[in-house]
Amino acid sequence: MIVGAYEYRCFANKGKILRVIEVLKEYRKLAKIISNLQWEAFFKTGKFNKYLKLKSIHSNLSERWKQTCQWQVVSVLESFIGNIQNKFKEIVLNSNLNEETKQYLLAINKNKDWFNSDIKYDNEIKKLARKIFKHILSRWNLPSFKHINLHLDSKVAVVEENEKSRAFDRWIKLSTLEKGKPIFLPLQNNTYAEQLEGELLNFCQISVEKDTLIVKLIKKLKDKKKEYIPKTEKIALDVGLNPLFAVNTGDLFGRNFIDYLKKLDEKITKRISSLQKKGIKPSQDMKYVKLVKRLSNFLQNEINRYINRIVELYKPREIVIEKLDFRSPDLSKRMNRLLSNFGKRFINEKLNRLKEIYGIQIVEINPAYTSQTCSSCGYVDIKNRKNTQEFECKACGKKINAQVNGARNILARRSCKDVKIYYSKKQILQILIKRYLERLKGCNSAPLDIVRSNPYFKDYLDDFLNPAVVENKRL
Numbered sequence: 472m473i474v475g476a477y478e479y480r481c482f483a484n485k486g487k488i489l490r491v492i493e494v495l496k497e498y499r500k501l502a503k504i505i506s507n508l509q510w511e512a513f514f515k516t517g518k519f520n521k522y523l524k525l526k527s528i529h530s531n532l533s534e535r536w537k538q539t540c541q542w543q544v545v546s547v548l549e550s551f552i553g554n555i556q557n558k559f560k561e562i563v564l565n566s567n568l569n570e571e572t573k574q575y576l577l578a579i580n581k582n583k584d585w586f587n588s589d590i591k592y593d594n595e596i597k598k599l600a601r602k603i604f605k606h607i608l609s610r611w612n613l614p615s616f617k618h619i620n621l622h623l624d625s626k627v628a629v630v631e632e633n634e635k636s637r638a639f640d641r642w643i644k645l646s647t648l649e650k651g652k653p654i655f656l657p658l659q660n661n662t663y664a665e666q667l668e669g670e671l672l673n674f675c676q677i678s679v680e681k682d683t684l685i686v687k688l689i690k691k692l693k694d695k696k697k698e699y700i701p702k703t704e705k706i707a708l709d710v711g712l713n714p715l716f717a718v719n720t721g722d723l724f725g726r727n728f729i730d731y732l733k734k735l736d737e738k739i740t741k742r743i744s745s746l747q748k749k750g751i752k753p754s755q756d757m758k759y760v761k762l763v764k765r766l767s768n769f770l771q772n773e774i775n776r777y778i779n780r781i782v783e784l785y786k787p788r789e790i791v792i793e794k795l796d797f798r799s800p801d802l803s804k805r806m807n808r809l810l811s812n813f814g815k816r817f818i819n820e821k822l823n824r825l826k827e828i829y830g831i832q833i834v835e836i837n838p839a840y841t842s843q844t845c846s847s848c849g850y851v852d853i854k855n856r857k858n859t860q861e862f863e864c865k866a867c868g869k870k871i872n873a874q875v876n877g878a879r880n881i882l883a884r885r886s887c888k889d890v891k892i893y894y895s896k897k898q899i900l901q902i903l904i905k906r907y908l909e910r911l912k913g914c915n916s917a918p919l920d921i922v923r924s925n926p927y928f929k930d931y932l933d934d935f936l937n938p939a940v941v942e943n944k945r946l
């Protein structure tokens with residue numbers, strides 16, 4: 472099942488927020504108690520149990536709340552166990568144990584049978600499995616539940632559409648500490664989430680940040696792998712700021728993207744300098760936090776919108792992209808840092824979604840020198856890039872939009888077997904230079920003067936111009 476969590480703006484007043492905070496405090500205490508019971512059960516029976524009887528626990532929250540809490544606790548613990556399993560496997564595979572023992576241990580680990588007394592393995596093997604398990608456990612912190620948020624199902628929170636008034640779109644009917652006195656949290660639709668094909672589940676996540684409620688609803692998204700028929704084999708995207716995306720075909724998406732960022736950057740920079748004068752930390756300032764939120768919303772919307780349009784237009788089987796580096800000399804340092812954090816996250820999230828929903832392959836390539844290499848003749852020169860937008864090859868004279876040139880190099884690198892993703896920049900430069908010189912050999916009108924003045928070529932040119940010297944060196 473493909474699910475996404477989407478934030479819906481919540482308009483709860485102060486009184487309601489305080490009541491949610493009360494619930495949250497109790498909920499966290501309860502979670503801690505339940506997790507202790509779960510660990511007890513785990514070491515006794517080998518399993519966590521979503522249906523443990525909880526009547527004896529003293530809490531201000533109702534039995535329904537206890538059940539909901541228990542589900543959340545168990546799912547947190549299960550994913551923690553998943554991490555232990557990975558570590559266990561790694562330890563066993565890297566150990567000096569004999570093959571047979573390794574196989575038994577891996578089987579126990581795979582079936583989560585470390586503490587299952589019914590399994591029929593040799594006692595020594597069982598002991599060893601438990602020892603490794605406890606060794607890992609002793610080195611890791613157990614999930615603490617001190618800071619968990621509310622992940623709620625319909626036992627305690629019902630999400631309903633608001634058909635009566637236009638003031639808001641939905642509400643959550645949430646039970647509280649007082650029996651029979653639920654509160655209603657009004658929500659505004661998330662337009663992006665609403666237009667996604669699928670259905671909202673009766674499930675919500677509520678957290679408290681700086682005395683406001685962050686509410687997320689969970690949507691089950693439609694799997695479209697079967698109906699998606701690719702019409703292009705591969706496209707490459709160059710990610711930048713002006714435009715946001717360039718495709719190897721020459722199409723540009725998001726050309727006015729940077730203008731809005733510049734405006735926002737001015738506001739943020741102004742705010743920061745005023746805060747610095749007053750000695751206030753930016754994270755403590757509501758206005759700054761709101762500006763950053765606005766930036767993040769803007770980025771997410773633009774990224775999703777343009778990637779959707781690109782997919783619609785090309786219907787690619789595969790998207791090739793470079794490891795991202797969002798930066799612009801036209802923006803402040805702080806803005807560049809924010810962009811790089813948010814931008815990477817949103818693009819990766821969106822691409823993962825495309826993979827889940829449509830089955831589109833996403834391939835990352837090594838980005839070194841894709842912006843300085845001519846996609847036409849292969850010449851690498853820092854001077855090829857006139858500015859952030861124009862590319863003009865010093866060797867062959869090709870003029871092209873800088874990001875389209877980048878996208879073409881990204882596509883070419885996809886099928887280039889000798890450049891690996893983990894290579895250093897230096898290794899890649901070496902490959903590109905050698906390849907270019909190789910091509911230059913058969914050509915009479917080689918632009919040697921240009922190559923001579925290019926520092927990238929310095930170490931290679933002697934060998935190239937005087938093959939005899941190389942021969943002598945070898946002798």
Ligand SMILES: [Zn+2]
Pocket residue numbers: 845846847848849850864865866867868869
């Ligand atoms: Zn060129």
